[in-house]
Amino acid sequence: MRVALVTGGTSGIGAATAEALQAAGYRVAVNFANRAEAAQAFAARTGIPAFCWNVADHAACQTGVAHVESELGPIDVLVNNAGITRDTMLHKMSLEQWREVLDVNLGGCFSMCRAVIGGMRERRFGRIVNMGSVNGLSGQAGQVNYAATKAGLVGFTKSLALEGASRNITANVVAPGYTDTPMVEAVAPETMARILSDIPAGRLATPAEIARGVVFLVADESAFINGITLSINGGKYMA
Template identity: 55%
Template structure:
């Protein structure tokens, strides 16, 4: 019987690439999303993945999503915490709403979603949790104190949860992508994007499938000895001062 995976923020960008790869690997996949019904329907039609709507910042939405998925597909054995938003602004002008919304969706969601599946993983003595952080959670970024704080917190969450669950066969790992060729990045003004790429030693943006390949490994049977780690996939950008 195929393993069951949930990918939050799974209908576009990196999330969609992850869903496509896991489906190709024979996993039964559900993709969570919060607002774009058109993208969700396209994903469902083109990949056969299940789609579930809800806000990962609200714990009741997470409870409903997991219950719906498990009723249709079975127990969730792989969780990819990918959902995230940005509300950029320099800190001395940042509003409480900009701060709290990013923390709620990017950070509180880790508790809201992982809490729904961790007990089942422990009982079955097998589970894979992969958290999608960011290079900006490792090095910081101007205008993103909220986002950087949440993504850095994700790394600490990963390490602690890995320690708690290692003996139960549940691995917890983190991937920190650099700039990936998604709709969000392509919306950056051309000159700004050129400046970003000039700081990436490999000389290009990353691809969603490159992140998905790493997720697929961490979510698989052969990754049982990998836990508590953060993998930086950024084309060497973190090395640049």
């Protein structure tokens, strides 16, 4: 049975992905950094073990992966879903707001991939999916930090795909459009109305719809799909 780890996996898209992987027959673990009570409730409801560490901490990623592997076995599938926003216009953005988003969204991806890639290379199998965003492809006012990290993931993933291909390791991006998650619930109503008007489907994605893309990409049978960005956005593209 393949072992899958989903970071930021106790709510929103991460939780839906973890449950979809479990339903597809994977042995799944999730990571979380805060909201321990909610994480424990998720683990109790699903039977998916939850492990606590901050993906922005490189050493903690190494220790966390070792802990997961000691309990579940070697990690075959990594979904880098953990991400944060610190939205504000650039002329108001602090260095802390810039660095915090980069450290979690992009630095966390590096640290998690670094922690698993050696084992994947040795076993000559691996599936890595990095969670991008439509805003990393089209840009978004007030999100120069967030959009930069999500755009950066595309280049990171393409390079990793080239490095791992000869050892049956694939790396791909899933770039969700606006999705019905707690992060999007915080958007002001007038802003949400403008967002919906730009989506041909006329609605937000469900987390389960994003998760379907991840399950497809990590399958053993998807070995020839490598280095791509799968956009799941209801037809919303940059004008």
